[in-house]
Amino acid sequence: MSIIIDKERGKKVAELLYDSFSTTGIHGRTDMPEDITPNRVVRGSLDHILFLTLTVSIDYQRDAPSLWESSRRTFDDPETRYLFDPKLLHETPLRKIIEDMQKYKLSKKTKKDAYIWRTIGITFYKKWEGDPCKFLKNCNWDSSLILNRLRNDTHLYNGRLVPDYPYLRGPKIGPLWLRMLRDNVGITHLRNLEEVPIPVDIHIARATLTTGVVRGQFKGKLGELFKYIREAWFESVKGLSIKNRPMIALDVDEPLWHLSKYGCSNRDKTTGYCPLLNRCEAREFCIKGKVKIENRIVELET
Structure with a gap:
């Protein structure tokens, strides 16, 4: 080499x-595929942050325009809108999440994508009251610390420690999420970018x-x-x-x-x-x- x-x-x-x-x-x-918000979603709102956060978590080995289009259609449908609500993700069986993520082809790897999506949603529900910004604030808005916490924060599941943020913690998706928080959400106080x-x-x-x-x-x-x-x-x-x-x-x-x-x-x-x-x-x-x-x-x- x-x-x-x-x-x-x-x-x-x-x-x-x-x-x-x-x-x-x-x-x-x-423009980028993630720039278009779902209908009636205000840029910078909690709904917008959750839409971006959950969608980008499964942005691996995917065609980005089709992924974000599928996510918007899923958000805009009243029957699948719950997939973007951490509390409702916590209350919904995994099998139903798997099924509903397939309605508009939001998931490509059906079980894996649903596990990633639900795990991240439940993490934000249980640890951060359903608001990713509370996690960011707990990290003092420090980008380096945010990436470190994404990689290392865990919880106990079936007697073993598993990541809080599967795939969102990855070397591509973690930085990509931070860029979207800055550019799409408009969070200007992220430090050490x-x-x-x-x-x-x-x-x-x-x-x-x-x-x-x-x-x-x-x-x-x-x-x-x-x-x-x-x-x-x-x-x-x-x-x-x-x-x-x-x-x-x-x-x-x-x-x-x-x-x-x-x-x-x-x-x-x-x-x-x-x-x-x-x-x-x-x-x-x-x-x-x-x-x-x-x-x-x-x-x-x-």
């Missing part, structure tokens, strides 16, 4: 993508590799590159400023996601040819060579 992190290239990519996403968009888009790593998924990985911010020779599991990708964006944004504040790694999450999903995903995995190159905002950084990601295996020759 021979991997290079090019933070100077990363600075230029970060500035370009952030500016594009904030103005004209990337491949014509300036600069210490939160970028939530790496296949799109963040692909966009980082195809722009050459992380490049080299590699063949192996995609997850083995995640530490390089996190480090690359931690380092690349240092010294950059946006909106009268320092840029942080979370600020390039949405732009990179768009670049990959609506752009780099169309690139030929072996030759590097991209049919969208001429109208891509990041075309000057599109690196030549092989960037092949299939079944969580990467072949990189750049």
Whole structure:
């Protein structure tokens, strides 16, 4: 393995993508799948926070637009609205939750997703009176402590300790939740967000590799590159400023996601040819060579 992190290239990519996403968009888009709220839900309300928190907890190996659409339809249906109420999740048998999460295809892995969803809901009901903000306040709004507590807080279940926040505690979903709390809910007093790593998924990985911010020779599991990708964006944004504040790694999450999903995903995995190159905002950084990601295996020759 021979991997290079090019933070100077990363600075230029970060500035370009952030500016594009904030103005004209990337491949014509300036919105994220989670930006649309369910009907009659007020941005920043407890309903909004619970909608985002529970939905993002099962945002793994999913097509994001379809996941969030399914969640909105589930929320808007009076018969399945209870799935977003921690008290009612506590009172409802798991088998009914499994059944109702399938009505609008909210769950993909039926039993697993229902377990994750119900466990997190019950945690907020039993420990935080149904309000995730009480958990955040207990963590003193400190992002590093929030992530640490997500990873380590447990409860006793059938005689053994199990996580309070399954999957919400993960290295992708935890940081993603914090970004949504800032950007979608509007919580402005989260502290130490600069210490939160970028939530790496296949799109963040692909966009980082195809722009050459992380490049080299590699063949192996995609997850083995995640530490390089996190480090690359931690380092690349240092010294950059946006909106009268320092840029942080979370600020390039949405732009990179768009670049990959609506752009780099169309690139030929072996030759590097991209049919969208001429109208891509990041075309000057599109690196030549092989960037092949299939079944969580990467072949990189750049």
